[in-house]
Amino acid sequence: MMLAAALEIIDCDSVERLSMRRLGDRLGRDPAALYRHADNKAALLDGVTEFVLGQLTVDAADPDWRHQLRMVARDFRRLAMAHPHVVPLLVTHPLATPLGLRPPGTLRPLEHILDLLTRADFSGIDALRIYRALFGFLYGHALDEVQEIVDRPEEATDLLRLGLHHLPIGEFPLLRGLASQLAAYDGGTELERGLDALLAGLDATLTPVAPRQQFPG
Structure with missing residues (x-):
């Protein structure tokens, strides 16, 4: 409930306008009591990031890794458009914390995508490269x-x-001349075009390792 309320404040205003006092007012609780659940605002933002990324679904058992990555990309865009004020938080806030010290929920999409790609016989390092790309x-x-x-x-x-x-x-002059094209920007279409190029590039440069041969016992 606390993280959902914090997300509502960010959605309505901004990350900067979120405070323990405002959150306490929204929840009808003493702000001091909230510090039992989050030590400070940075910890609260960690929780919000984890709460949002927890809604990102990855089916690691999908036999078609390209299809699954496209589904993940569409799901991520859906979350970003639903919570636009959270996007800079998702991109930059984790960078302030070493990877192993980040909230587990923020790392689960990474773990699940690595699982998806290693099931598709990519090496661990290539799976990580695909995730980063x-x-x-x-x-x-x-x-x-x-x-x-x-x-x-x-x-x-x-x-x-x-x-x-x-x-x-x-x-x-060039930027001003593209006003109509900028106004007609379609994020969904541009996402699909970018994914087409990205997945084609990954297909061309990275290949799964040969599955290990099974020998009769």
């Missing part, structure tokens, strides 16, 4: 998509709606 792409894509913010939706042209008219035309 996938989530490097997903983090960048999610950050790009949540930053596609309209400045003034009531304006008549895409240049004005996106606030690109603030940019000097002499310095940013």
Whole structure:
């Protein structure tokens, strides 16, 4: 309940506006009592990150690893679009903690994807490379998509709606000229295009190791 309430505050406002006092007010509890569950705000943010990533599903038993990675990517985007204020937290907050000291829930997607890929006969190091390539792409894509913010939706042209008219035309002619394309950005379509390129590249550069031969006893 506490983490769900903290996530609601972040969704409505921002990570910066989350505090023990606001959380206590929302829950109808003394903020001091919340410190029994989280030592400080950093620990609370760890919990929120774990709570969100706990909703990311990975079927390690899927025999088609490419299909499963695509499902994971779509699921991650769904979570990112449902909680756009949490995206920077998902990307940057874990970096402040050594891998082995992070909340277990934030590492389970990694463990499950490694399980998926090693079942597909990738070596451990190649499975890790695939994970890093996938989530490097997903983090960048999610950050790009949540930053596609309209400045003034009531304006008549895409240049004005996106606030690109603030940019000097002499310095940013190409960016200003792409106003219509920027306004027409479709995150779902761009995700699929990026996954097509990423998975094709992984197929071309990484191959599963040969399964071990089974000899009769």
